[in-house]
Amino acid sequence: MSEHSVYKPEHPVMRWLERRLPIAGLVYSSFIVYPTPRNLNYWWTFGGILTFMLGVQIVTGVVLAMHYTPHVDFAFNSVEAIMRDVNYGWLLRYLHANGAAFFFVAVYAHIVRGMYYGSYKEPREVLWILGVILFLLMVVTGFMGYVLPWGQMSFWAATVITNLFSAIPLVGNPIVTWLWGGFAVGNPTLNRFYSLHYLLPFVIAGVVVLHIWALHMVGQNNPTGVEPKTKKDTVAFTPYATIKDAFFIGVFCLFFAWFIFYIPNYLGHSDNYIPANPGQTPTHIVPEWYYLPFYAILRAIPSKLLGVIALLASIVLLAFLPWLDTSRVRSANYRPLYRQFLIVFFLVVIGLGYLGSQPPEGGYVIAARILTAYYFVFLLIILPLLGLFETTKPLPSSISESVLREGLSAGASAPPPAKA
């Protein structure tokens, strides 16, 4: 490290502290002078947004937990009591429920960014795998949170999802009984889901620390996928990245506030305002929107066991992207074929999301099978082959060169630089 990036405390108290616990130096080198590529676009603000959302969920969640009762007889009414009798309880609950959805909005944007710009490639494999682990933890945490209000969808979602484990040969049914803590989804199930729903966010926070640590070892990727080479290629994290992140968190919050204050129940299912009733199955059991693509994959496969395997594989395969993608070029901007196939892949996932919300019958099942096939063909066949056969566009020699070139060719869409 050069002398500019080393923290030199001037105040005697800070000097005293720094010799014992160099925490100010850590903050200084990680969040102030840390070099970030100068050409990052707004897709790179979602990491900051995700950290912000994790904070929102933990703060609102801790306060909600002070008023919630994890018992099958009281859970539904305790949530309604939060809505009616707790000061700003309605705000806390709508923040938390919609916050989960917006957490997933941000994580999907973050994943799309990573896939489009090849952020998972060498040397960022561990960073990427930690990200997939974070996504899995979020999926589990979100699912358990959805069960807590103990409405009809809560109860039946818990029943359907825990029953997936019964597909495991031989030990499936004992495992389900063990998960339930009984012979049906009941009070022990609700209690352990509540316990784990409180625990897992802190596990997520821990893995986030590892994720950021790994990021700071290898540095950020950027839209060109060319590593920074000189000081002209980077800017300091503060003020450049901090102010850009802050601005986009503001934009994100506007979008978030629209849902919280004006359409707080838009993303929810009306059946979850009916108290859980084990004797009455809802017409259509659907998960929250952010699980719909995976739910569609599960239902597209006729065999239960294979469906569960496909569901798991659809997420776990993402962890192997660094090796499935054989191309040496990172950014899709320089990979015309990959770009097309990837955009179709994103559309397919959106299509699967729509199909997951529809009843599993007739044309919906056929469509879901076609889209599921593309999902796996893309990851397992197209991706490895593309790297071998694709002709990529010439890469810029450095980030600064690409910035210069964009400035010249952007024309009317962006103001030309005052001095080239």
Next chain:
Amino acid sequence: MNAYRRTAFGLALFAAVAAFGMRAACAQEAEAPPGQRWSFAGPFGLYDPQQLQRGFKIYREVCSNCHSLKLLAFRNLADPGGPDFTEAQAAAIAATFQVTAGPNDQGEMFQRAGKISDRFPPPFANDQAARNANGGALPPDMSVLAKARSYERGFPWFIVDAFTQYQEEGPDYIHAILNGYEDPPAGFTLPPGAQYNKYFPGHAIGMPKPLSDGQVEYTDGTPATVDQYGRDVAAFLAWASEPKLDERKRLGFQVFVFLIVLTGLLYFTKKKVWHDVLHHPELLEPRPPTEYPKS
């Protein structure tokens, strides 16, 4: 490259058309409720206290014979953003109800007049009694009914709704059900004890037509029609299920003003901070070379 773009576009279009076609094929369910005008719709819409009072009158005289309202207390009638009864009025309403209290010193449960702190007493002692009195059908509790009912919006409306802030599926549905009783079409066989309702999923509803014109007396000149009754009671139930709506929308407006100003300031600060990077890179402070592991 253009060929690929066209292929991708074609695929997307095919998927959209196929999805739309399947929608139409599957849409053989109940008719969609007609949308009503609600005072509480949109970003500035608030409850109309007069309408909530009329709706409460209907609940009390008609609905409450079978439907409970367990989560509401009489004190809620005097809460801000509600039907705007005074505390004395709410206490007087409470006193007209008999509630079961106890046990007393002798260990007996007893009946007494309701207090403002009591919750609305249910019409039946338990679900079994309710079913027994209603030909096997259980009249649902009405506390969150307006949020627990919806109907299939379909594409593209479910997307449009996010922009138009349409959140009144429940009230529209309740109003439609109250106005949807008619004779079954030829060839439709009703199960015994059921009525035909064109908006009810499956059309065979257990609840007999609850309201008819002129049944509930209005003293403020509002037309005493089933159409108007339906709107008023649906508005009351919307309030019962979402009593903090007024507070939410008022706070929402303040939050929006704050966020727009903050985000605007952040935008201009960002522009200023980045100006030199984008336009005068030669003026920047010399920075240390970046150190990444070489790949």
